[in-house]
Amino acid sequence: MKMTRRAFCAGLAAVPLARPAQAQDMALLTAKAATVQLAPGGYPATPVWSYDWTIPGPVIRAAQGSRLERRLMNTLEVPTSVHWHGIRIDNAMDGVAGLTQNAVPPGESFDYAFKLPDAGTYWYHAHTNSMEQVARGLSGALIIEEATPPDVDRDEVLMIDDWLIDPDTGLFIDNFAAPMLRSHGGQIGNLVGVNGRYDYRLSARQNERLRVRLINSANARIFGLKLEGLTGWKVALDGMPLDTPEPVTDTLVLAPAQRMDLIVDVIAAEGETAGLLFAAADDTWRVLADVSVDGRAASVPRGAPQPLPRNPRMEVVGVDAAPVLEMPLQGGAMRGLESATFNGQRLGWQELVEKGQYWALAGQAGLGDTPLATLSRGETARIRTTNDTIFPHAMHLHGMHFRVRRADGRLGPLRDTVLVMPNETTEIAFVADNPGKWLLHCHMLGHAASGMTNWIMVT
Ligand code: C2O
Numbered sequence: 001m002k003m004t005r006r007a008f009c010a011g012l013a014a015v016p017l018a019r020p021a022q023a024q025d026m027a028l029l030t031a032k033a034a035t036v037q038l039a040p041g042g043y044p045a046t047p048v049w050s051y052d053w054t055i056p057g058p059v060i061r062a063a064q065g066s067r068l069e070r071r072l073m074n075t076l077e078v079p080t081s082v083h084w085h086g087i088r089i090d091n092a093m094d095g096v097a098g099l100t101q102n103a104v105p106p107g108e109s110f111d112y113a114f115k116l117p118d119a120g121t122y123w124y125h126a127h128t129n130s131m132e133q134v135a136r137g138l139s140g141a142l143i144i145e146e147a148t149p150p151d152v153d154r155d156e157v158l159m160i161d162d163w164l165i166d167p168d169t170g171l172f173i174d175n176f177a178a179p180m181l182r183s184h185g186g187q188i189g190n191l192v193g194v195n196g197r198y199d200y201r202l203s204a205r206q207n208e209r210l211r212v213r214l215i216n217s218a219n220a221r222i223f224g225l226k227l228e229g230l231t232g233w234k235v236a237l238d239g240m241p242l243d244t245p246e247p248v249t250d251t252l253v254l255a256p257a258q259r260m261d262l263i264v265d266v267i268a269a270e271g272e273t274a275g276l277l278f279a280a281a282d283d284t285w286r287v288l289a290d291v292s293v294d295g296r297a298a299s300v301p302r303g304a305p306q307p308l309p310r311n312p313r314m315e316v317v318g319v320d321a322a323p324v325l326e327m328p329l330q331g332g333a334m335r336g337l338e339s340a341t342f343n344g345q346r347l348g349w350q351e352l353v354e355k356g357q358y359w360a361l362a363g364q365a366g367l368g369d370t371p372l373a374t375l376s377r378g379e380t381a382r383i384r385t386t387n388d389t390i391f392p393h394a395m396h397l398h399g400m401h402f403r404v405r406r407a408d409g410r411l412g413p414l415r416d417t418v419l420v421m422p423n424e425t426t427e428i429a430f431v432a433d434n435p436g437k438w439l440l441h442c443h444m445l446g447h448a449a450s451g452m453t454n455w456i457m458v459t
Pocket residue numbers: 083085125127257396398439441443
């Protein structure tokens with residue numbers, strides 16, 4: 001008898017299974033409490049919230065144009081959801097609790113299944129009480145591969161993070177709602193690391209060519225980065241290829257949630273130092289990822305790399321004629337707010353502070369019933385953010401990438417998160433080609449949780 005798939009499944013159902021039968025239909029991503037050694041040996045291990053037991057979660061790789069399917073199993077004691085940061089995704093799969101789905105209660109699951117239109121470096125993270133859940137470890141890299149990958153010897157994902165840990169107990173310092181942090185620059189960790197390790201190291205050979213995918217998954221830290229013993233080109237930002245690879249000449253700045261793909265050549269010889277350095281608070285350069293050079297891959301370095309293949313729909317057209325929406329960024333320590341709308345009420349600064357709201361986007365603190373803007377599908381939109389606060393903000397739009405429109409009208413690279421410095425005005429322009437409810441928020445997660453979150457509607 002030829003066994004059909006149906007018969008096979010029916011046959012299996014008769015025997016007791018260790019896992020629920022449905023679990024075979026879809027790969028799992030389990031949100032799970034775990035204990036991980038984040039601090040150096042000799043310090044206690046840290047209880048974390050993980051995806052599949054590791055910090056960061058597993059690197060998920062999929063082919064451009066394919067569908068990604070994951071069943072989120074929530075075994076935590078708190079509700080959660082997963083956001084697939086930077087994917088131009090079907091709105092129902094965007095993972096924003098309270099806007100695109102209900103948070104998944106403890107013990108329950110949610111099926112994420114969506115198409116992957118773009119190749120590039122993305123990431124996934126919790127989007128329910130993100131300030132705490134991402135800080136406790138709920139994030140991972142999401143790599144969408146080009147049909148024809150660039151000519152490199154290796155592909156390395158470096159997920160850069162910081163953790164705020166009590167060295168005596170190993171516990172995360174539970175100050176996630178602390179007004180002092182939320183109203184200032186956000187939660188900055190006391191331990192910095194890559195891929196869950198404070199002492200991340202790679203080995204490489206001289207003249208080897210690596211694709212390095214940098215992801216900043218920190219809650220609030222803006223990383224200043226520098227290459228040592230390596231030379232390279234920027235080839236993509238926030239997943240999207242640059243038209244021309246740009247040689248890395250000075251400090252690279254990576255704000256929370258931003259990604260940067262580099263193609264680097266190892267120029268250091270065997271025994272010389274190489275790696276990725278970060279600017280510490282005391283203005284010294286410290287090692288973030290150490291590259292030990294063993295042997296030689298080729299006798300001569302290679303020439304400049306080709307640009308990565310373009311993704312679809314990268315053009316932003318009709319920008320000059322598009323209407324401009326003003327979105328001042330306001331509030332925070334030292335400046336405060338005269339008033340803002342919160343839960344449908346106009347409140348003064350003191351009342352906002354009592355409700356834990358320190359920030360506003362265009363006069364609105366937190367999500368309101370009505371969007372900041374309603375756009376019709378296909379329309380080009382411009383949003384002008386003027387930073388009236390004394391802090392930098394990493395502004396992120398869900399569902400669509402944008403280009404920064406410079407003062408002279410020229411457009412910058414396509415990306416999904418832009419760093420807006422104090423007293424700076426940054427205008428973003430995008431084609432509203434993805435229908436649904438899309439969040440627009442600061443990715444300093446403490447800011448997002450205390451006012452800096454709004455949404456737009458595309459109909
Ligand atoms: Cu990285 Cu609202 O997301």
